[in-house]
Amino acid sequence: MKFDSIIIGGGIAGYTAGLRSLEAGLKTAIISNGQSALHFSSGSIDLLSHTPTGKVIRNPAVIFDKFTNEFPHHPYSKIGKESVFKSMQWYKDLLTNAGIPLTQQDNGDNHFRITPLGTLKSTWLSQPYVQQLPMQLSRHTIKRIVVVQIDDFRDFNAKMVTDSLTQLPEFNDVEISHTSIAIEGFSGLKRNACELRSIDIARILTNDNEIEALANKLSAIATPDDIVIIPAITGNGLGLETLNKLHTLTNLTFHEVPTMPPSMLGIRLEETMIDLFIKRGGMLLKGDQVTHGDIAKDASNSGELSLKRIYTRNLESMPLSADHFIFASGSFFNKGLIGHHDKLQEPVFDLDMNSLEERNTWYNPQFFAANSQPFLSLGIKTNHHFNPMIKGKVINNLFCAGSNLGGYDPVAEGNGSGVAISTAYHAVNKLLLQRTPEQYSQQHTSLA
Numbered sequence: 001m002k003f004d005s006i007i008i009g010g011g012i013a014g015y016t017a018g019l020r021s022l023e024a025g026l027k028t029a030i031i032s033n034g035q036s037a038l039h040f041s042s043g044s045i046d047l048l049s050h051t052p053t054g055k056v057i058r059n060p061a062v063i064f065d066k067f068t069n070e071f072p073h074h075p076y077s078k079i080g081k082e083s084v085f086k087s088m089q090w091y092k093d094l095l096t097n098a099g100i101p102l103t104q105q106d107n108g109d110n111h112f113r114i115t116p117l118g119t120l121k122s123t124w125l126s127q128p129y130v131q132q133l134p135m136q137l138s139r140h141t142i143k144r145i146v147v148v149q150i151d152d153f154r155d156f157n158a159k160m161v162t163d164s165l166t167q168l169p170e171f172n173d174v175e176i177s178h179t180s181i182a183i184e185g186f187s188g189l190k191r192n193a194c195e196l197r198s199i200d201i202a203r204i205l206t207n208d209n210e211i212e213a214l215a216n217k218l219s220a221i222a223t224p225d226d227i228v229i230i231p232a233i234t235g236n237g238l239g240l241e242t243l244n245k246l247h248t249l250t251n252l253t254f255h256e257v258p259t260m261p262p263s264m265l266g267i268r269l270e271e272t273m274i275d276l277f278i279k280r281g282g283m284l285l286k287g288d289q290v291t292h293g294d295i296a297k298d299a300s301n302s303g304e305l306s307l308k309r310i311y312t313r314n315l316e317s318m319p320l321s322a323d324h325f326i327f328a329s330g331s332f333f334n335k336g337l338i339g340h341h342d343k344l345q346e347p348v349f350d351l352d353m354n355s356l357e358e359r360n361t362w363y364n365p366q367f368f369a370a371n372s373q374p375f376l377s378l379g380i381k382t383n384h385h386f387n388p389m390i391k392g393k394v395i396n397n398l399f400c401a402g403s404n405l406g407g408y409d410p411v412a413e414g415n416g417s418g419v420a421i422s423t424a425y426h427a428v429n430k431l432l433l434q435r436t437p438e439q440y441s442q443q444h445t446s447l448a
Contacts, residue, residue, distance in 0.1 A: 009328030011036035013402025013420035015273035043265020047124035049414025087425035118164025131255040147178040155260035156231035202235035215249035232264040324431040331403035354406035372412035379406030399427035
């Protein structure tokens with residue numbers, strides 16, 4: 001099978017690349033091995049919360065030029081300010097138009113969201129029922145917080161959230177309490193209560209009678225002036241619709257937080273992108289995995305390489321070819337990168353890595369040390385166009401995007417989704433510039 005663009009990986013970077021490719025008129029396929037890290041995510045979009053040296057960033061746009069000068073090898077420095085913010089606006093508009101509104105502070109600042117542990121984490125874009133607290137936290141206007149525990153639901157601990165929030169000096173004058181309520185539909189499930197997950201409650205709350213019953217219980221424990229913290233227990237595709245119904249019935253101000261996996265907030269993003277990709281004509285090969293590819297010298301005799309075709313686990317005898325490939329395979333969590341005893345490896349093409357030589361330099365022996373673990377910034381080595389290399393030779397029609405890239409730490413810097421979106425968007429724009437007049441003509445003839 002022949003495509004204009006093939007994306008390897010089905011996380012936020014992979015679907016961003018796929019949707020941007022379709023928008024550009026390319027015949028596009030995505031190969032996704034299974035659930036992505038979005039099932040573990042907050043559902044918010046982090047752009048840049050800290051510098052690599054640990055400095056807190058209040059407004060990413062204001063410090064961006066200084067940041068790129070100070071860290072020239074960072075993915076954001078390779079992309080540039082204009083492209084980063086253009087890609088973020090594109091993604092925001094895409095999801096908002098698809099029914100998942102993403103909003104930010106009017107002044108461009110990051111904002112704090114309350115986490116499942118009751119701590120505060122800086123982020124840039126959030127979904128509608130995530131309360132955005134100002135980075136200057138003392139300026140908040142909260143008077144009372146009620147944290148809701150769902151009976152028999154073990155993936156959220158309201159007391160822990162309450163205890164953590166009461167430790168914040170900025171909340172000294174805020175009344176913070178927790179309470180427990182029951183969802184009647186639990187009684188009809190023939191399962192051990194300890195096995196119940198957010199997805200089980202989401203299915204129960206597709207019933208309007210259950211929503212009304214929950215609304216009545218919530219109205220009895222809180223007022224419209226309170227912040228009501230609830231675990232994210234409303235469904236993927238219909239999650240916001242259910243929350244809108246609860247808000248209409250109660251007039252309460254909700255703040256939903258992701259629970260132990262699966263995260264309903266992250267699943268909303270993933271399923272929305274999948275739905276858009278399929279409806280716009282993309283081919284999704286889900287549950288498949290790329291095993292290897294044929295790489296040869298490029299026909300231009302430039303000394304560079306070109307990826308001709310790839311092979312997958314399910315289509316062993318049917319290679320897939322494309323003019324361009326985007327590699328968004330993920331990091332260690334997704335097995336996009338693998339750590340061996342003596343080296344780090346990208347397992348599909350054996351691409352060059354930016355890894356440190358000695359294994360004992362990959363990690364900090366103090367697991368909870370103030371500084372992040374060094375291995376988190378290790379990954380595939382690329383040029384300024386995000387083309388990877390094999391033994392120093394560039395593969396000119398393969399582009400890397402997302403968490404398999406080296407040169408940044410998504411955890412310590414708070415920029416995982418921002419790098420994923422911007423590098424994927426940027427990679428598609430770069431491959432469009434490489435298309436020959438013949439490829440361009442074929443592309444637009446097929447669209448006519």
